[in-house]
Amino acid sequence: MSIRERLSGNEAAATAMKQINPDVVAAFPITPSTEIPQYFSTFVDNGLVDTEFVAVESEHSAMSACIGAEAAGARAMTATSANGLSLMWEMIYIASSLRLPIVMSLVNRAVSGPLNIHNDHSDAMGARDAGWIMLFSENNQEAYDNTLMAHRIAENKNVRLPLMVCQDGFITSHSIENIELLEDDKVKEFVGTYKPEHYLLNKDEPIAVGPLDLQSYLFEHKAMQAEAMRNAKQVILDVAKDFEKMTGRKYGLFEEYKLDDAEIAIVCMNSTAGTTKFVVDKLRAQGIKAGLLKVRVFRPFPVDEIANALSHLKAIAVLDKADSLNAAGGALFEDVTSAMYVNNIHVPAVNYVYGIGGRDTKADDIESVYNDLSEIVKTEKIDNPYRYLGLRKEAQK
């Protein structure tokens, strides 16, 4: 019997961490993820976990402490947002290249500047090539479930990569929703204990971690990281299958919502998927064949699977909650369209940059995207694929 609760997204992430009971948590407060280490430190103070909580002086130190702990053989977790992740920058690459399966809760927020504390995905998108597995969560339930699955994926011997669980700052992190929690003992059994093969505190095997890696070796070690990232895809599916057996909640690389017979569809991540589902239902009632593909696993990117899932559509819109400022389009748009290109699938596609700096994206905005898609299907014309949704502009003459 699962436990029915009502929790915010941050509480959900902190509760998952409590049930996982990691050896080390090192974190520094930053809005909107502050509550995660805050709740967690009360769990530590109340003796509900056995964790060593390291109250570090910066996010750079938080990630450094996690790296040290994992290299020593411990299970380490952290949480951050936006500029906190920026300050970790140097160390997030060290974590992935040393193949340390650290798990981080990334509560997505706009990276300054100018200063903004609200939600978009510029923090996560900036780190997309850092070698971390990246899971996105539509709501607090998914943030909780993804966190419970995280260690099984990250610590798998064919993977050994750090993993971040993303959720939308404020929109889900501070919104209280119903949630189904698992019992502590079930989580404990599911997550298991961390048994690294090689670790620094093993007195019987002195090892060196992070040695000098020059021209003759770094290339191969990077290729091994890339291979681990490819391996992660199957492991993510295997872990999801086990999770489904226990909870009945089904997870894949992405979720298809009324996509089977859809003619037009939106591709997006995190909480916008919830709004989009509402709009899809509304349009379906009007006889419009609208659908949604919600990306859960952004790294590794499910290239073939996404291309195939979108192959039957007449037009698609990819929604990016971060502008790549590359004069070409957002990161998700580029990944989706290149996935389709290499699979020799051509579907008219447009990109909408939206929700920057926490700009509210309402059902009407999403509906306007579907209207645009219907127009594209009708006219077979795309004037400009790189568009903005909800941007204030002078009225066109």
Added chain:
Amino acid sequence: MTDINTNTPMEKLTPGGDIYTAGNAKDFKTGDWRSAYPVFLSDKCKQCGLCFPVCPEDAIPVGKEDLKRKDFNYDYCKGCGVCAKVCPFGAIEMREEGAQ
């Protein structure tokens, strides 16, 4: 751990380049980093023992029996010149690498 060298294929390398044995820094010869090299002038040397403790690379061997310093180990000497600086007798001369 198998012996890893510049011909080892990717599949045989360790994740993250971790080294699962101890005491193998000697396998990495740093001598070719030098831009200047020290020359040991044994006739000027009084065996005072000031030079070898300051060598960061342990590249001045000392005899186990006679406790006297021997010629430089150029496999590891990086040419920092600290030894030449501390020698009170001018028994260590720094020369530009490649020069005669």
